[in-house]
Amino acid sequence: MSIGPILAQTVRHFLPELNAWIDQIEDPRFPPFVTYSKRFLLWWGLMLFLPKLSSRRQLDYQLNTNGPAVLANLNRLADTRQTTRPVNKTLEYFLTGIGERPLCVLRQNALNRLIRMKALDEARLQGRLVILVDGSGYLVFNHKHCEHCLTRRHGQKTLYMHQVLEAKLLGPAQTVLSIGTEFIDNRDAADSPPGSGEERVKQDCELKAMRRLGAKLRSDFPQLRICLSGDGLYACGEGFQIAKDYRCDYVYTFKPDRIPTLWQDFQGLLTLCPDQRVEVTTPQKTHQVYRWAHLQYTDSDKRDWSFTGIHCREIKRDGTQSEWSWVTSLKVSRETVVEVATGGGRERWRVENEGFNTQKNSGLNLEHAYSHTNWAAYYYLLQIAHLLLQLVEKGSLLRQLAQQAGQPTAVKLFGSLKNMSQRLLESLRYLDWPDEVFDVRLARKIQIRLDSS
Ligand SMILES: [Zn+2]
Numbered sequence: 001m002s003i004g005p006i007l008a009q010t011v012r013h014f015l016p017e018l019n020a021w022i023d024q025i026e027d028p029r030f031p032p033f034v035t036y037s038k039r040f041l042l043w044w045g046l047m048l049f050l051p052k053l054s055s056r057r058q059l060d061y062q063l064n065t066n067g068p069a070v071l072a073n074l075n076r077l078a079d080t081r082q083t084t085r086p087v088n089k090t091l092e093y094f095l096t097g098i099g100e101r102p103l104c105v106l107r108q109n110a111l112n113r114l115i116r117m118k119a120l121d122e123a124r125l126q127g128r129l130v131i132l133v134d135g136s137g138y139l140v141f142n143h144k145h146c147e148h149c150l151t152r153r154h155g156q157k158t159l160y161m162h163q164v165l166e167a168k169l170l171g172p173a174q175t176v177l178s179i180g181t182e183f184i185d186n187r188d189a190a191d192s193p194p195g196s197g198e199e200r201v202k203q204d205c206e207l208k209a210m211r212r213l214g215a216k217l218r219s220d221f222p223q224l225r226i227c228l229s230g231d232g233l234y235a236c237g238e239g240f241q242i243a244k245d246y247r248c249d250y251v252y253t254f255k256p257d258r259i260p261t262l263w264q265d266f267q268g269l270l271t272l273c274p275d276q277r278v279e280v281t282t283p284q285k286t287h288q289v290y291r292w293a294h295l296q297y298t299d300s301d302k303r304d305w306s307f308t309g310i311h312c313r314e315i316k317r318d319g320t321q322s323e324w325s326w327v328t329s330l331k332v333s334r335e336t337v338v339e340v341a342t343g344g345g346r347e348r349w350r351v352e353n354e355g356f357n358t359q360k361n362s363g364l365n366l367e368h369a370y371s372h373t374n375w376a377a378y379y380y381l382l383q384i385a386h387l388l389l390q391l392v393e394k395g396s397l398l399r400q401l402a403q404q405a406g407q408p409t410a411v412k413l414f415g416s417l418k419n420m421s422q423r424l425l426e427s428l429r430y431l432d433w434p435d436e437v438f439d440v441r442l443a444r445k446i447q448i449r450l451d452s453s
Pocket of ligand 1: 144145146147148149150160161162
């Protein structure tokens with residue numbers, strides 16, 4: 001099997017109802033003028049990102065009639081019988097009609113299915129799924145494109161942008177799956193006192209968006225046991241209150257300057273409880289010392305909080321030292337301190353390294369608007385495509401393919417993730433994928449594990 005058929009079978013295995021979910025999207029088009037089925041158009045849109053075409057125009061060139069297998073493969077993915085191919089404007093017109101909301105629901109359906117089939121359970125921390133929260137992903141325009149753009153002076157020019165706060169679920173095998181999205185715009189900055197510095201405005205905006213994100217996560221996933229993982233910004237009264245209001249646990253980075261008095265208490269308490277200490281030497285001969293102390297804190301709104309502070313000092317074999325601290329509502333003991341710090345706290349870097357960076361730099365082209373009016377719809381499509389890609393990249397089908405070729409991993413087999421998307425495009429254009437990979441009943445029966453390493 002090659003990468004294309006593996007994609008088809010992976011989607012049928014993990015998300016057998018994907019096409020049925022697309023059918024539920026309300027179609028605003030006037031029926032007599034409809035040529036392309038919703039399913040076909042959404043798969044067409046996903047193909048903007050799965051082989052990383054980088055811009056909407058590329059659909060017209062890369063998925064055109066020179067690729068003799070494109071139509072047949074897409075028809076079978078979408079369960080359709082289209083006889084011609086649309087152009088990129090057809091997709092744009094369709095997405096403008098449906099808006100971003102149905103795509104957000106599609107992502108939610110996909111995640112719910114993965115959670116229910118227990119595909120993500122291996123990554124749980126004290127029974128909870130860890131959800132990283134981080135702001136990034138500027139879409140930057142040279143012109144004011146809507147009423148709510150954030151603005152920033154850049155030399156003589158004014159830049160107009162939209163920031164995004166993302167909730168990313170940490171799955172097994174280093175997968176990072178987008179589970180919540182809040183766009184940040186100038187309405188979030190409205191309450192900051194006039195003359196506030198840029199950092200203060202950024203913090204206010206992000207905390208407000210975080211509250212909306214928490215509310216949405218809770219209503220989209222009412223039963224899910226969640227541990228939020230976030231940077232030092234959230235280690236404050238409002239950050240604790242958001243976790244409480246939406247029934248989440250948390251591991252937040254703890255920095256000396258966020259709450260200086262609490263930081264001093266923490267340092268004092270650590271010296272008072274010398275027994276609360278665990279030392280670990282990793283296989284790479286890195287020496288780590290974990291210490292913890294129970295903390296109490298009354299915030300500026302007179303709310304009382306209690307939680308545990310964890311400190312980790314690390315000395316690498318070459319002598320370099322680093323240290324980190326976190327506050328957490330999870331149970332911390334001699335048995336759990338390392339898993340809490342590594343599974344909840346240390347994992348934070350992954351959202352930056354794997355999540356946003358991959359989406360910005362790997363050809364998914366996160367910062368490209370794809371459309372001036374309609375960028376949020378493309379944003380969700382990209383998130384869904386990235387989820388599918390990770391299921392393929394980290395799934396055991398691709399690993400078996402690599403092993404058959406005498407390579408330990410998929411990336412080694414293709415040379416790079418970029419090559420992998422190129423192979424996918426070739427496969428989509430030139431190879432007729434075998435019928436059995438589209439068979440839902442067959443795909444349900446096979447086993448696909450998400451493998452580490
Ligand atoms: Zn705008």
